[in-house]
Amino acid sequence: MSKKDNSARKTAARIVMDAFIKRKATSPETAIPIEKFKDVKLSTSVISYTIANFMEDEVVYKTGDDRYYFSMENWKKLEKKVTRGYWIMVAIPIICLAGVLLLRHIGDIIAWF
Secondary structure: OOOOOOOOOOOHHHHHHHHHHHOOOOOHHHOEEHHHHOOOOOOHHHHHHHHHHHHHOOOEEEOOOOEEEEOHHHHHHHHHHHHHHHHHHHHHHHHHHHHHHHHHOHHHHHHHO
16 A cells, blocks of 8 residues: 555544645745645544644644644654653563562572572
8 A cells, every 4th residue: 555545544643744745834934724635535623633733742833824834843853752652651561570570580580599
């Protein structure tokens, strides 16, 4: 499947992000009005919700004349933050499991020495 296809596998965030990038709306000078999203294959409420979430995370900004643009720099920061969070969610249970196993078998470990 092509990465560019709008499909069930693509999230609303990715579809909206791709719409900004396709229109090169990555600075205040190249910002686009909300009407440019009419050809995006999502409902108006999903587009609005997604853009609002991006604005909350400071990935999308609104200009004074009601146009919007996408910040690639802030997107990369958000990606790093999310990736770090996933690694922490994976690491904590592994560390806890190792600690429990260590405590359960501490006598066997001491006997080796």
